[in-house]
Amino acid sequence: MRWARKAIEPLVLLRSRKGASFSSSDAGARSKWIKVGSASLGGIGTLALAWALTGDGDRQRRLKLLWTVPLRLARDVATASAIVAVDYKYSLWGLEEGSLEKTLAKHEVHLRCANRLQALCFKNGGIYIKLGQHLGQLEYLIPPEYVKVMQDSLLDKCPVSSYERVCDVFKSELGRLPHEVFVEFDPEPFASASLAQVHVAKTHDGKKVAVKVQHMHLTDSAAADTATVGFVVNLVYWLFPSFDYRWLLDEVKESLPKELDFNNEIENARMCMDNFKKLSPRIVPFISVPEVHLELSTSKLLTMEFIDGIKVTSVEGIKNLDLRPNDVAKLISEAFAHMIFRHGFVHCDPHAANLLVRVAPSGGGILGQRKRPQLVLLDHGMYKTLEPSIRAHYAGLWKALVFADAQKIKEHSLGLGAGDLYVLFAGVLTMRPWSRVVESSIDHLNVPPSEEGREEIQMYASQYVMELSELLRRLPRVVLMLLKTNDCLRTVDRALFSIEIQGAPVNTYVIVGRESSRALARLQLREGGSNFWSYVSVLVQRLEVELRLLSLQVIAWVALAWEKMNASRPLVIQQG
Template identity: 30%
Template sequence: MKKNIWLDGLRSVARMGETAVVAAKAGIKYATEKPSNAKLMRETFESLGSTYIKLGQFIASTPSLFPREYVEEFQGCLDQTPSLPFSYVEEVLASEFAGRDLTEIFASIEEKPLASASIAQVHAAKLVSGEDVVIKVQKPGVETILYTDLNVLHWATKILEKAVPKVKFASLADIVEEIKTRMVREVDFIEEAKNLEDFREYLQLTNNQAATAPRVYHQYSTRRVLTMQRLYGVPLTDFEIVKQYSKDPSQVLITAMNTWFGSLMMCNSFHADLHAGNLMLLEDGRVGFIDFGIVGQLNPEVWSACIAFMDSLQKTDYQAMAENMLKMGATSKQIDTQVLAQDIERLFSGVLMADPQELLASKPSDLNDIMMDMVAVGERHGIRFPRDFALLFKQMLYFDRFMRVLAPYTDIYADQRLQMQMDPSLLLKH
């Protein structure tokens, strides 16, 4: 125990030194090359690793809190990192399953990882009982680095708030606390296992046999190791490959979207990072959802208001859009919805010209611009959107990219097969 405490302390000191070196290099680069502040910050965050990468992703998905140039720059904040030697993975497994012989659990573990991100590395394996699984193994020292970084950030924000009392983001310390809460959850794989089980229960409750998620092997999982059923499939980003497994690629996308939209209403949390690496078409034709490390939580009423907002957008009913924008966000003051409606009309008439349906055919970057403009309009009226609203919109951008591959000539949102809101009677059963 003392050895672990000593090691953690040593790692903390080393981490602070590493942070100081990277910050010094960033200062030199700023003095000599004069890059934009946003670009320099993104590059510095990527150099600093896991905590700062996650912080960058938080900035990218929270346009209501950060300046536009930073939100746009951090859209490209990369989470893929070089893989660690297999010996490190063995070290974590031996520590987590102390007292148990690994050869009695795993018949084999592939040394080359399937994926490597800032917090964890994923390896294919086979259980002694014969099942093919994947093992998500947390990288050594991640928690120590996380807490060290967050303490440094907390200390820095306190100094900044004292030095600049009128700083625009007066609740910086609160923001760091919010990031800490979310990131601590992300390094606890027991939480991720709960998210997976919740999603699987939802599929069972709704008798959804067209989609699936990996089964968790709880007896071989801990806070730092997650052992799951291995799903075999292909990503939804290659039309020709998808067509080998499905006669109608657009139906694959409809299934994925219907399943996800239903989870917004019926699960305790929703998958908030459903990019091409986390959504696949299985060999048996089902859609597979994987990696539930990043999730959001959305009040069903907020999603209902989002649906109504999109419906009123298609009808160009700006008054209804204003009323639903109020339901989507939160405000502590009286709002004049007529004035808000006029502001929304100015925004969308400028962006969409004559046809509001063009919104759904916009490029992801255009949609992102529209969202930030919409958030800005809301904020001018004192409306604050929940943070998970941004996660929700980010996922809509991911779906937009899938549409361009799987249904380039179809207006998916006008497709009768798409069900963006779950049957309320099913909610009562949950």
């Protein structure tokens, strides 16, 4: 299986225009003293920028930034040097490619460097942790050691602020201490994220609540963080043009101020639930968003209903609730497919720590009916609104992917901004090689990638790092966030999928394919009018899609049954 062997011409043409992908010669083209000098000048420039960012504000705040900016920059440079210049360069020096020795050495280097990067994220905090969380969702595209370290430590085990700092936030925002605002307040947070931590409390009317407290001075340090990350990203691009991640800086500049204002999160949560009530009445009983206590909330404090639930990736916990992991996976896929194709208003940070599951209060287990899950959506700070044209092209792209229609994949990828990198775009979206994406078999997207397939995708990603960078640079920001959402959901889906799980195999592509087809049908009826022949045309197309998806599910059923049968078959060793 080889990625894009028959459709790689666009990538080759792009490479011929922009030069070869990254190699050691990129670094050799510029002398070491220039690198050191640029880093020093960049540090001075960033220092001056930090001063300018504070304007004529509080002197103490200005002095704090003048200290934190160069300190964080020094950590960045030291970590990058340790990872790139020392560990990767010298630990793998002289080892034969493909040898067992190099494979083992590479694993150890990946693990050490992932831990260094995690330590940097913890020390610097703020947006560094946000970036680390994003790395944890990039399965297949970065070494698995990085994914595991980031997922294990940066989702809900982030550094915490002291209780004294929490009291400072309360005094600043509400003019009172936590024990004055609440009857009970646990000084120890039960969860901590990149921008805030959550405490359990009880209101004066006896309600159990979750209190989200923003880390102290984060609004001030965010400007310094952005400046520091901007310097590093631009320096890396200047030294190694193959690595152009300046788009990431643009995204941080746009999203961070919104996430730091909890009033924005309150409004997003309200709109999210309203959309489910109005546009998705069938599944609204199985969706929950914590109710906000507005009188106890500000831009840096958020008091909301406490909802008991378990992480959606805890298969054992789901089974202990007498729920089926496949039902949970299906509900998650449906909820986000509805957000994308019906609501046009999408939660863009659905990692495992932001999704809980519990038994639906409205029923389940009644008269022999199995219990149904309810999905609890947390952390509504990052949403994107999808314009109708984006939704139409995204829906058309998924339908084309279901039918392996190469021409339509190209057409809708162009509409989404991928240009001549449509082959790569389809691969990033599905995590399948192009040969698999356009394969004529019905189940071309159904089978989870094998270990060999994962390694091939990672090899492909490293081989075409310049093209990947170019693709991410040219895509509209909203499409990038859709890719991130897709990555997060894929990670959750993989955690819930296992041949030991009883029930029908869940495939995100089936649900997304169905919702994209419905979205296209609604669009066609709006544009073509509600006449008889329009309805007939839409009905025929919908039936065609449903038959295709049904065939895909039947094949998945058979494949799963076969795997279970083989797994339970005793091993027979023939003698003699």
